[in-house]
Amino acid sequence: MRNGLAVAPMHFDPNPRPLDHLALTGPRDAPALADKAGVLDHAGLDHAVGLLAAGLLARGLNPGDRVASWLPKNRIACLMPLAAARAGLVHVPVNPLLKHRQVAHILADSGARLLITGKGRSDSFEPGDRPRDCALLVEEEEGTALFAPIAPLPPSSAGPDDLVAILYTSGSTGRPKGVMLSHANLWLGAISVAHYLGLAPDDRTLAVLPLSFDYGQNQLLSTWAAGGCVHPLEYLTPRDVVRAVGRHGITTLAGVPPLWIQLAESEWPPESIAPLRRLTNTGGRMSVPLVRRLRAMFPQARLFSMYGLTEAFRSTYLDPALIDAHPESIGKAIPFAEILVVRPDGSVTDDGEPGELVHAGPLVAQGYWEDAQRTAQRFRPAPPASVYGGRAVWSGDTVVRDAAGLLRFVGRDDEMIKSSGNRISPTEIEEAAIASGAAAEAVALGIADDRLGQAILLFARPATEDAGERLSDWFKRNLPGFMQPARVVWRDELPRNANGKLDRVALKAEAEA
Numbered sequence: 001m002r003n004g005l006a007v008a009p010m011h012f013d014p015n016p017r018p019l020d021h022l023a024l025t026g027p028r029d030a031p032a033l034a035d036k037a038g039v040l041d042h043a044g045l046d047h048a049v050g051l052l053a054a055g056l057l058a059r060g061l062n063p064g065d066r067v068a069s070w071l072p073k074n075r076i077a078c079l080m081p082l083a084a085a086r087a088g089l090v091h092v093p094v095n096p097l098l099k100h101r102q103v104a105h106i107l108a109d110s111g112a113r114l115l116i117t118g119k120g121r122s123d124s125f126e127p128g129d130r131p132r133d134c135a136l137l138v139e140e141e142e143g144t145a146l147f148a149p150i151a152p153l154p155p156s157s158a159g160p161d162d163l164v165a166i167l168y169t170s171g172s173t174g175r176p177k178g179v180m181l182s183h184a185n186l187w188l189g190a191i192s193v194a195h196y197l198g199l200a201p202d203d204r205t206l207a208v209l210p211l212s213f214d215y216g217q218n219q220l221l222s223t224w225a226a227g228g229c230v231h232p233l234e235y236l237t238p239r240d241v242v243r244a245v246g247r248h249g250i251t252t253l254a255g256v257p258p259l260w261i262q263l264a265e266s267e268w269p270p271e272s273i274a275p276l277r278r279l280t281n282t283g284g285r286m287s288v289p290l291v292r293r294l295r296a297m298f299p300q301a302r303l304f305s306m307y308g309l310t311e312a313f314r315s316t317y318l319d320p321a322l323i324d325a326h327p328e329s330i331g332k333a334i335p336f337a338e339i340l341v342v343r344p345d346g347s348v349t350d351d352g353e354p355g356e357l358v359h360a361g362p363l364v365a366q367g368y369w370e371d372a373q374r375t376a377q378r379f380r381p382a383p384p385a386s387v388y389g390g391r392a393v394w395s396g397d398t399v400v401r402d403a404a405g406l407l408r409f410v411g412r413d414d415e416m417i418k419s420s421g422n423r424i425s426p427t428e429i430e431e432a433a434i435a436s437g438a439a440a441e442a443v444a445l446g447i448a449d450d451r452l453g454q455a456i457l458l459f460a461r462p463a464t465e466d467a468g469e470r471l472s473d474w475f476k477r478n479l480p481g482f483m484q485p486a487r488v489v490w491r492d493e494l495p496r497n498a499n500g501k502l503d504r505v506a507l508k509a510e511a512e513a
């Protein structure tokens with residue numbers, strides 16, 4: 001299957017450039033970023049990016065150093081992807097929902113030289129969490145000083161293959177791993193999405209997804225590539241999203257299935273519905289009833305169903321004109337992507353035959369940061385039928401291609417849990433349960449859930465008499481909300497297979513019975 005190879009994005013330049021040049025693409029006097037600090041036009045965006053880049057280097061950082069940001073969607077967080085690129089640094093955005101233990105791992109693993117965060121988050125660190133060679137910048141105390149240099153840095157001249165970002169994503173066998181992204185990866189991802197969404201300079205994007213997610217960051221980059229304006233939003237309830245859409249005349253709204261369920265259950269006044277031109281979904285498949293409901297609620301808006309993985313950013317999208325007839329489909333390859341469905345021997349499947357989705361082309365990441373073993377497992381030579389060739393991402397996901405070339409997602413071959421748009425490692429939850437002292441053994445599973453996609457079910461063998469209370473309290477203090485088990489089942493003994501390992505298959509079958 002060879003979709004998305006011949007790309008002619010009309011008013012978009014498909015040739016990879018340094019990522020920070022996205023600040024130069026929009027109309028200079030048109031709004032680019034509207035946040036609590038005010039409105040920046042595209043000329044102001046370019047100037048602010050140059051100032052922040054200079055401010056980062058003034059902290060003693062050198063080209064190639066990793067700089068981490070653990071922030072809400074404030075101005076620094078929004079500018080960091082471009083500012084780090086302009087300064088020749090490697091940006092490591094950290095999900096603001098993570099707790100200190102997960103952040104400590106990311107800082108140590110990435111070798112970050114600087115962490116920019118808020119006072120509340122910095123105060124949550126325990127001794128040893130922040131590496132000694134990682135400096136701390138508390139945004140409330142020193143954030144303004146980052147923009148103090150008089151001379152902003154000019155646009156960079158980085159090469160397309162230079163490393164510019166590391167995005168951490170959970171792995172099925174342990175702690176989060178860092179996906180290495182180049183200038184070309186992020187530039188072409190921005191151009192691709194801007195093109196197939198049909199974004200334009202008069203578009204206004206409400207950024208509700210975390211900026212540490214690949215598509216959350218792309219909300220910024222694709223909008224700026226089109227010359228549009230981003231409105232970052234930290235929301236507490238779905239009603240906050242509804243109000244913001246109406247208040248700012250939002251034309252583009254992205255979400256994950258659990259949020260779309262909540263938004264579909266919300267009351268939408270006419271002034272919030274009217275401006276929406278497109279709705280985009282990521283982080284899991286929308287159910288057919290949800291698709292039907294959104295189509296009925298927003299008949300004027302195009303609904304984009306998409307599939308992706310951090311290792312290749314975005315792989316497929318469904319033409320909105322087809323969603324009523326094919327609501328279960330994830331579509332075809334996006335621009336700059338080559339998607340093949342293959343058998344275990346690498347040969348291309350027949351129509352209607354399940355196979356593994358393999359992604360080749362220039363959106364494929366550079367591998368996992370300082371992890372050659374896991375890189376070799378996921379990033380392997382492209383199948384013989386590939387036009388691009390080179391190294392491809394073997395997703396581990398099973399899909400089926402129909403006679404029209406449309407793909408349908410079947411399931412995940414690994415044990416990853418996908419809940420509320422988050423990829424969660426069961427091993428990390430199990431290790432956390434044991435680290436609490438409450439559980440002697442534990443098995444975490446993802447169970448189908450209409451609202452979350454998957455809910456986390458934890459089987460555990462107690463280690464103390466107060467195991468339930470201790471585990472609940474420890475999880476609340478040490479794990480983000482999306483990693484909290486929906487249910488814990490305590491057992492005196494957990495089943496084992498012939499190799500003496502905990503029998504996940506038996507527990508999964510029991511849970512689904």
